[in-house]
Amino acid sequence: MAQETNMQAAFENVMAASGNIPPKQKLVLAASLELFAEQGFANTTTKEIASRAGVAEGTVYKRYKTKDALLAAVLAPYVTEVVPAFVQDFAKQVVNQPYMTLxxxxTTVVTDRIAFIKGNRAVLQVLITEILVRSDLRKQLTPRVLPLLQKNLYAVLDRLKANAELVDWPNDRIAQFMIGTMITELARSIFTDEDLDQAGPVLLAFLEKGLAPK
Incomplete structure (x- = not known):
């Protein structure tokens, strides 16, 4: 999956390749994602979804008995395929590089993630909201993405520590500090419509100071 592909397009590609979902239901899922991203889950009705998909409202309920079930069906491909593919791409192409300084x-990681959020803000609002409140999604997602980040990040951290560029903490603690801080700050920007270009320098300065060698 190419890095430049946005998350909504990746979702649509997964839907197109699936042989287990009837064509009309694929239209329903695609329309649901668009509307949830545009106006939020709570503000979207099944009538609006049916209208956007070009199907009867009964078609929506034929497979998905509730709106919550529909949301779960929209999120499933993200958890199992889309997000892990994007994380793998990010880990290999951005994280695992021959950096010599912290x-x-x-700078490279923060700049890349800001650009990614700019291109996927609406979809990320839906995903992050549900991941924050649903432990089942976190349990499904964590084992799919954490090993990818660890595999590509730890070697970089070891090299930076050897070069006296990074605080001499265990790699899992450094990774937790980096990833947790970035997710928190960038999620704030997503939900408050804060200018990401202003958030970037603050995040970079905070991380660089906190991870500097003693």
Whole structure:
């Protein structure tokens, strides 16, 4: 999956390739994602979904008995395929690079994630909201994405520590500090419509100071 592909397009590609979902239901799922991203889950009705999909409202309920079931069906491909593919691409192409300084690594990672959020803000609002409140999604997602980040990040951290560029903490603690701080700050920008270009330098300065060697 190419890095430049946005998350909604990736979802649609997964839907197109699936042989287990009837064509009309694929239209329903695609329309649901669009509307949930545009106006939020709570503000979207099944009538609006049916209208956007070009099907009768009964078609929506034929497979998905409730709106919650419909949301679960929309999120499933993200958890099992889309997000892990994007994380793998990010880990290999952005994280696992021959960085020689902490500043270089953090600048590249933060800049890349800001660009990614700009291109996927609406979909990320839906995903992050549900991941924050649903432990089942977190349990499904964590084992799919954490090993990908660890595999590609830890070697970089070891090199930076050897070069006296990084605090000498265990890699899992450094990764937790980096990833948790980035998710929190960038999620804030997503939900408050804060200017991401302003959030970037603050995040970079905070991480660089916190991870600097003693």
């Amino acid at each position: 500043h270089e690594m953090l």
